[in-house]
Amino acid sequence: MNPAALSALDALDVRLLNLLDAVLDEAHLARAAARVGWSLPAAASALERCRQVLRDPLLEDGGQQMQLTAAAQALRTPVREALAASGLQQQPVTLAQRAQRVRILMPDYPAQVVAHTLYQELAAEAPLLEIEFQPWQGDAQAAASLERGDTELLLGAMQPTNTVRGREVLQERCVVAMRRDHPAAHQLTLRRWLDFPHLQVSCHDTLNRMLDEQLSAQGLQRRIGMVIPNFLMAPALLQGSDLIAVMPMHCVPAATAAHPVELACLRPPLPLDAPPLRLLQHRRHADDAAVAHVALALERIVRQRLAGR
Secondary structure (H helix, E strand, O other): OOHHHHHHHHHHOOOOHHHHHHHHHHOOHHHHHHOOOOOOHHHHHHHHHHHHHOOOOOEEEEEOEEEEEEHHHHHHHHHHHHHHHOOOOOOOOHHOOOEEEEEEEHHHHHHHHHHHHHHHHHHHHHOOOEEEEOOOOOHHHHHHHHHHHHEEEEEEOOOOOOOEEEEEEEEEOOEEEEEEEOOOOOOOOOHHHOOEEEHHHHHHOOHHHHHHEEEEEEOOOEEEEEEOOHHHHHHHHHHHHOOOOEHHHHHOOOOOOOOOOOEEEEEOOOOOOOOOEEEEEEHHHHOOHHHHHHHHHHHHHHHHHHHHO
């Protein structure tokens, strides 16, 4: 590390050191600002002051996301040593005081089920938190979003990795959904299943691939009647047609007073081992109290609202 840069740390007060420490951990200004309880404009101004004093941009464009410069990486230990020596580290912001956005990525129907209860709980305990539900566009996109830092929490079937940790929330299973008086509802054989047009939910790319690979191995193929982008569109389409859909059970919308469509849900006529649903987050948020609080609340609500289905 350049000795001039090290000595320049003496020109930063403890508030700037606290922000700089968060920036070095997060490599993301908005997350760093939320972590120390600053508004984004104030944090941007403070970061610019740090850049001027240290004569380094600290963050640079890494293509998919921002990344630390070499000089910034070398500052990690010196900044923490400077904070420890000051003895004046800021008191952590309490959960009730934390103004932060937490982004959640999960399929549309489970999100619809849990969103209201999650909002009620968080409004009482962490009223300044802002929750953003993001549109589900497939397993690959979801995993990439989590890796890039574009989302904080993900509910899906992906496996944990070296950088992503997760815990099982629910055991998923696949079902064949159709209207209750469908001609195949009473005797669903493989051939009978293939006699009818299929409704494919494009955002569930892993399940679609599993199905097509199994059928292809037997020299068979589904006839796709319609492709839709989400699960919430499925009930009305299935109810009014001979379409058949293979869906994860927890993504089959239940009948409600406003939408009284009830579907027959049958065992698939070929083996489909659905992986468990996991709640996943990137290790970069391991010490983020807001993300941890939302994750615990979301896990509890998912178990309560979806486990009985």
